[in-house]
Amino acid sequence: MSAPPPTPICQRYRVGYALPSNKVQTFIQPSLVDQAKQKGVDLVPLDLSKPIVDQGFFHCIVHKLYGQGWNEQLKDYASKYPNSVIVDPPERIERLHSRVSMLEVVSRLEIPQLRLQLQGRGSESESESESESESLAVPKQVVVQDSEGLKSPELLLLKFGMKLPVIAKPVEADGSARSHDMYLVINSKGLKNLTTPIVVQEFVNHGGVVFKVYVVGDHVKCVKRRSLPDIPAPAPVTGEQEEQISSTSLSSEAEEVGLLAFSHISNSAAQSEEDDGNVNKAEMPSVGFVEAVGRALRQALGLQLFNFDLIRDCTSGSGHQYSKNKYYVIDINYFPGFAKMPCFEQVLSDFFLKCCHPTP
Ligand SMILES: Nc1ncnc2c1ncn2[C@@H]1O[C@H](COP(=O)(O)OP(=O)(O)OP(=O)(O)O)[C@@H](O)[C@H]1O
Ligand SMILES: O=P(O)(O)O[C@H]1[C@H](O)[C@H](O)[C@H](OP(=O)(O)O)[C@@H](OP(=O)(O)O)[C@@H]1O
Numbered sequence: 001m002s003a004p005p006p007t008p009i010c011q012r013y014r015v016g017y018a019l020p021s022n023k024v025q026t027f028i029q030p031s032l033v034d035q036a037k038q039k040g041v042d043l044v045p046l047d048l049s050k051p052i053v054d055q056g057f058f059h060c061i062v063h064k065l066y067g068q069g070w071n072e073q074l075k076d077y078a079s080k081y082p083n084s085v086i087v088d089p090p091e092r093i094e095r096l097h098s099r100v101s102m103l104e105v106v107s108r109l110e111i112p113q114l115r116l117q118l119q120g121r122g123s124e125s126e127s128e129s130e131s132e133s134e135s136l137a138v139p140k141q142v143v144v145q146d147s148e149g150l151k152s153p154e155l156l157l158l159k160f161g162m163k164l165p166v167i168a169k170p171v172e173a174d175g176s177a178r179s180h181d182m183y184l185v186i187n188s189k190g191l192k193n194l195t196t197p198i199v200v201q202e203f204v205n206h207g208g209v210v211f212k213v214y215v216v217g218d219h220v221k222c223v224k225r226r227s228l229p230d231i232p233a234p235a236p237v238t239g240e241q242e243e244q245i246s247s248t249s250l251s252s253e254a255e256e257v258g259l260l261a262f263s264h265i266s267n268s269a270a271q272s273e274e275d276d277g278n279v280n281k282a283e284m285p286s287v288g289f290v291e292a293v294g295r296a297l298r299q300a301l302g303l304q305l306f307n308f309d310l311i312r313d314c315t316s317g318s319g320h321q322y323s324k325n326k327y328y329v330i331d332i333n334y335f336p337g338f339a340k341m342p343c344f345e346q347v348l349s350d351f352f353l354k355c356c357h358p359t360p
């Protein structure tokens with residue numbers, strides 16, 4: 001029996017997009033354009049050389065551009081075309097442009113079925129550490145505004161309940177190349193070598209795997225990616241001994257300056273079979289947990305297109321109950337590399353259609 005003729009599409013929808021040129025290359029792939037077209041959605045590039053209010057009605061505009069001028073354009077457009085759906089409003093995206101405000105949202109999530117142990121809030125009772133349900137936290141972190149704050153690194157870490165190694169990250173997460181310049185800091189000398197302002201975040205051993213959770217409207221998809229390897233906790237050492245902590249995974253110059261620079265590690269190819277092995281054998285978090293966090297973040301952020309990086313706490317050793325289901329959110333990204341997500345054409349074209357034609 002032959003397949004029924006495709007349902008005639010009685011209306012076509014225009015989705016305008018404004019993306020950096022590199023993202024047009026990676027995201028607006030012919031496969032996406034074709035699949036959207038089959039569903040009645042025409043993906044149209046906005047002409048950024050002229051005001052978007054002069055370019056006609058778009059049922060939906062998706063974008064990943066920043067700046068006052070662009071934000072003003074979107075505001076003008078929304079007031080001229082109140083029925084057009086802007087994905088997403090710039091004032092909500094801005095919260096993800098700081099590594100402080102992006103994680104503060106996690107600290108305030110209300111997810112009933114989860115045990116939220118958040119910095120300074122809640123504490124793990126005996127019974128919780130045995131329970132199977134997942135818990136969600138954010139790593140301890142502090143913004144060091146100027147070099148004065150790094151003068152006595154031991155005091156700084158002690159004050160915020162952190163210990164070496166730590167990860168140092170730019171405060172701004174604004175999509176610039178610099179915003180991805182990270183440092184693994186292994187000793188006090190490394191801390192003193194940092195350029196401020198900078199976020200100093202506790203390093204959580206997580207088995208060398210990061211779970212990237214993509215959110216596209218109400219669709220949530222978790223994938224595994226390579227991450228930094230675990231760093232064995234050094235035996236408690238006094239200040240003068242810490243210089244002798246040799247870390248095999250660090251080069252001699254990294255040991256010399258006390259820090260290792262890296263960037264975009266979750267996008268880089270595995271360096272070894274072991275790397276790949278860690279990723280392949282890592283157990284995925286439960287779908288229910290991932291979806292609960294994704295939906296709660298979407299609600300709290302008021303955003304429809306983002307992903308977040310989840311790591312499972314693999315810290316073991318004296319004084320720390322190894323809790324298989326303790327997770328940390330370490331990063332949230334606006335309009336990430338959706339083309340890396342399985343079936344991205346179907347997911348995104350369905351999303352665009354839903355934005356243009358919300359089914360009751
Ligand atoms: N607190 C942490 N503990 C352990 N590893 C961490 C921590 N924070 C970051 N990392 C490692 O560093 C990598 C980069 O960190 P992060 O995701 O914050 O940077 P980013 O530049 O925003 O990355 P992305 O490319 O995902 O936007 C993470 O994928 C993880 O491998
Ligand atoms: O592997 P993913 O999809 O997470 O990689 C993303 C990354 O997380 C950031 O979202 C990058 O955007 P910026 O933070 O703005 O640099 C994405 O780069 P882009 O060129 O695709 O926007 C990465 O794909």
Ligand SMILES: [Mg+2]
Nearest residue numbers: 266309331332
């Ligand atoms: Mg990340």
Ligand SMILES: [Mg+2]
Nearest residue numbers: 173331332333
């Ligand atoms: Mg990021």
